[in-house]
Amino acid sequence: MAQHQKHRTSLKDMAKQLGVSIATVSRALRNSPEISVELQEKVKQLAKQMNYRPNPFAQSLRKDAPKMIGVVVPNLVTHYYAAVLDGIEQEALEAGYQVISANSHEDSHLESKAIDNFMNMHVVGIIACLSQNTTDYSSFEEISRMGIPLVFFGRTCLPDRFSSVTANGDEAAKMATQHLIDTGSRRIAFIGGPNHLDMVQRRKHGYLEALKENHLTIERDLVVCGKIDYQVAMDTTIKMLQGPHCPDAILAFNDIITFAAFSAIKQMKLRIPEDVALIGFTDDVHAKYMTPQLSAIEDQSELMGRTACQTLLQHIQGDTNVYKQIVPQQLVIRETSAKHLPEQ
Numbered sequence: 001m002a003q004h005q006k007h008r009t010s011l012k013d014m015a016k017q018l019g020v021s022i023a024t025v026s027r028a029l030r031n032s033p034e035i036s037v038e039l040q041e042k043v044k045q046l047a048k049q050m051n052y053r054p055n056p057f058a059q060s061l062r063k064d065a066p067k068m069i070g071v072v073v074p075n076l077v078t079h080y081y082a083a084v085l086d087g088i089e090q091e092a093l094e095a096g097y098q099v100i101s102a103n104s105h106e107d108s109h110l111e112s113k114a115i116d117n118f119m120n121m122h123v124v125g126i127i128a129c130l131s132q133n134t135t136d137y138s139s140f141e142e143i144s145r146m147g148i149p150l151v152f153f154g155r156t157c158l159p160d161r162f163s164s165v166t167a168n169g170d171e172a173a174k175m176a177t178q179h180l181i182d183t184g185s186r187r188i189a190f191i192g193g194p195n196h197l198d199m200v201q202r203r204k205h206g207y208l209e210a211l212k213e214n215h216l217t218i219e220r221d222l223v224v225c226g227k228i229d230y231q232v233a234m235d236t237t238i239k240m241l242q243g244p245h246c247p248d249a250i251l252a253f254n255d256i257i258t259f260a261a262f263s264a265i266k267q268m269k270l271r272i273p274e275d276v277a278l279i280g281f282t283d284d285v286h287a288k289y290m291t292p293q294l295s296a297i298e299d300q301s302e303l304m305g306r307t308a309c310q311t312l313l314q315h316i317q318g319d320t321n322v323y324k325q326i327v328p329q330q331l332v333i334r335e336t337s338a339k340h341l342p343e344q
Contacts, residue, residue: 008122008146009050017046029054051146053120067097069312070118070126072111074155076103078255079283080301081129084153087305088127095313097124106228108134115139125149125312130157132194132228149315153308155199163315163323165308169199169281172297172329173206176251176279179295179331181214184339185249185277188216189240191233191261192225192253200225200253203281207251222247233260234267241268241276248276249337255282262290262336278336281329292335300327 015022020039028035028043035043046052069092073081089099100123102114111131116139118126126148128140137157143150144161156164180188190207192200204225211218221243224236233252237260240247250265252258258280265276272278272292279295280287287294304327311323 008148009047009052011052014043014046014050014052017050018043051142053122068121068123069097069099069309070114070121070123071099071101072104072114072118072126072128073101074104074106074111074129074131076101079285080255080299083283083299083301084129084305084308087302087307088309089305090302091306091309091313095309097313104131106131106133108136112136112139115143119143119146119148123148125151125316127151127153127308127312129153130155130197132197135196149312151308151312151315153304155197157198159324160322163311163321163325165304165311165325165327166199166202167299167304167329168326169202169329170206170209172281172331173203173251174210175206175331176295176297176337177207177210178214179333180249180251180277180279180337181210181216183273183277183337186216187219187222187245187247188249188251189222189224189247190251190253191236191257192223193228193257195225203253219245221245225253228254228256230256230260233257234264237261237264238268241265241270246276248339249273250276250278252278252280255280255286258282258294258296259286262294272336273339277339279331284332287332287334290336295334295337296332298330298332300330303327 011022011025015025024035025043028040031040071085071088073085075081085101092099104111104114108131111134128150140158150162152162152164154166156166177188190204192204194200208218226232233256250261252261261278265272270276281297284298287296307325307327311325
């Protein structure tokens with residue numbers, strides 16, 4: 001969270017700086033012929049320096065107009081992000097706020113555009129989860145400079161500036177990997193997303209820790225982190241299963257990769273879990289209705305959304321502390337993970 005709370009530059013701020021009326025500044029920005037070209041340029045230059053953003057709703061604003069929170073997610077059609085958004089909306093509504101959401105479609109440019117649109121709309125705060133290819137954080141740095149409250153969830157950046165709500169992915173992945181080991185798996189693969197994402201790093205770390213603690217060899221060919229894409233994950237899984245050192249279990253990073261791995265195993269006419277065991281990070285809605293039923297690391301996604309919104313509301317009310325909230329995940333064992341039952 002930005003430590004210096006700055007208000008958005010207003011017409012009044014610029015008028016005061018230039019020693020002219022608010023009406024004059026407004027007319028200058030609209031290229032009114034009543035204002036000299038010289039003064040128009042002077043006003044526009046100052047507007048750029050002070051990062052002034054016009055409010056397209058300014059004329060219609062009332063004291064009772066809804067206070068808006070902007071939310072940007074990577075993939076709104078997945079159950080996880082829909083459930084997080086549902087939690088945000090519930091919490092916001094209870095506090096008297098409205099929510100407007102944007103889907104980045106896992107694209108950093110669309111993400112940046114959504115953030116820019118939110119600022120132009122003068123939202124009172126933003127909740128965001130990074131797209132998988134975001135490595136340039138300049139949009140968020142600008143938010144920090146402007147003092148606009150922002151909270152990350154899931155995938156985060158700039159941890160010294162912004163609060164975040166994440167899951168205990170490292171612990172959950174370690175627990176899931178240990179379960180696979182305890183029930184007979186030995187050559188366990190990890191299929192993840194882009195390595196620069198902190199969420200990927202946490203989950204991969206937990207997986208590797210479990211292998212190390214059980215003195216199992218870490219095989220490079222069985223640790224593949226790349227694009228979060230169904231077909232890419234399908235191809236990756238098939239390549240692994242056709243290789244000379246086929247895994248006997250897979251830990252999948254998220255629901256897209258989990259479903260792709262599940263389909264690939266089936267396509268290869270291998271049995272789950274007898275030939276290849278599987279645990280994925282996904283939600284109970286999908287996991288229960290797969291055949292066999294999927295063992296899964298499940299997010300408390302609605303709670304994550306509520307927690308992110310609660311944290312944002314604290315910042316909107318003036319709290320400048322940076323919070324690191326953890327919403328624990330739950331390992332639910334069903335039918336896809338145990339080659340045999342653990343010894344009692």
